[in-house]
Amino acid sequence: MRFILENNRLIPEPLAKVQGKEAMPISCFEHLPSFPVHPHFSFSTELLSFLEGKQLLLDELPFPIELIHAHYEQGYVMYKKGITKTTKGYRCERCGNEEAHLFASFFCSRCQQPCPYCRKCITMGRVSACTPLIVSCIPVRGQMYDDALHWHGTLSSGQQSAAEAVVQAIEHNDQLLVWAVCGAGKTEVLFPGIHRALQLGKRVCIATPRTDVVLELAPRFKQVFPHLPVIALYGGSEDRGKTAPLVISTTHQLLRFYKAFDVMIIDEVDAFPYSVEPMLQYAAEKARKEPSSVIYLTATPNRQWQQDVKEGKRKAVTIPARYHGFPLPVPTFEWCGNWRKAVKKQSLPRNVLAWIHDRLVGGKQAFLFVPHIELLEKIVAILKKLNSNIEGVHAEDPARKEKVAAFRKGELPLLVTTTILERGVTVPNIDVAVLGAEDRIFTEGALVQIAGRVGRSAQYPSGDVRFFHYGKTKEMMAAKQHIEKMNKEAAKRGLLKTK
Structure with a gap:
């Protein structure tokens, strides 16, 4: 849309009373006038x-331009x-690109000239040189909820220490890293902090990279905060356009928010795509109020963050033990020779086949992680000769959800x-193996997360984690040391069961 500047006021071209004045795309104006709030x-x-805490395109607003412009004036x-x-x-002001x-250009029917637009965030709607972003000037105000939490569970000693640190960070608008091992019960750790935020009238967002x-989280939070409005935002969500004191959102959906939240909780901060996508980090920053608190959750912080914690440069609290108090299963390394060559010959190394055979005979479910899709398909074909019910799954598999559900x-x-x-x-009760653990895709973080699939249930707190390899790597060693370090810290803090 083009605008006319008249008497230090921006006027959308369709609303201009006098035609013929020079109209320009909004990006061409050096200064954009704004006005004080008229109280009457x-x-x-x-x-x-609809606009509360948001930054939206005109096309996203189901209101006439006349009404929007009246609110601007x-x-x-x-x-x-x-x-x-x-x-x-x-620079794209929505995603920071x-x-x-x-960036690309197209001939725009609105501004009647070639118009540059951002391709980075195009899936959220096109932001172009003539596109205004509409923002509310009214600060987002929260409502106080004194008795919102209805949860009757108990926290372990490690969880309790972390929960108290989260409450303090929220009260003082601090940043905090919660470094919790896989299966520590980090969701429950958030309950007291969110409860405290709601008592203070703060708005909370839990952001995670994956839909x-x-x-998974939305029903859990609705259950423990039964009388609190809670919305879940992701691509195609029915809650789009709604507001609530507790928002659970993908990090992509944060692109639509602007100074909305007093508490930003970022789950799986090390996970793809958030960890490698500056756009998503920009979106999370933009969605926060000033001041506000940020809580980062992860089992596998990157090495820089680990070093920052060690040197006292980053506030952190660790939960080195699982909620059930049993130690983390430590991976075993097992050399399996040139397994890629074996796969080409439509076979697998003997020790890998023996490991799989033992699980099939013993009736114990297992994951077998492999580096790449093309290898996965060949390996599944080999293993189906042992058991026709063995399946493979990957990111592009259209039946992924059904296969995972069947495995569960x-x-x-x-x-x-x-x-x-x-x-x-x-x-609850599985073993895990990695074939080709030396592959570069298996970083320290990935291997720790994979090992973390085993022993999560109090009923079955142990299991076998096997890294089959054709040569040990630093990442493999770092993953094993990471797990052993957490077990050692848990024992030192008295968080492990003695029996």
């Missing part, structure tokens, strides 16, 4: 509620540039998988 204006509660909303010019090219190759985690139900004896299942899938 009869504002639209529907519009302001009365100081209730403001127009922001979607694209700004920089010395190097352009400044990479020249991620399936949002779908015990219908599949063994599931061959890529690193797509290194997180999030919990089965």
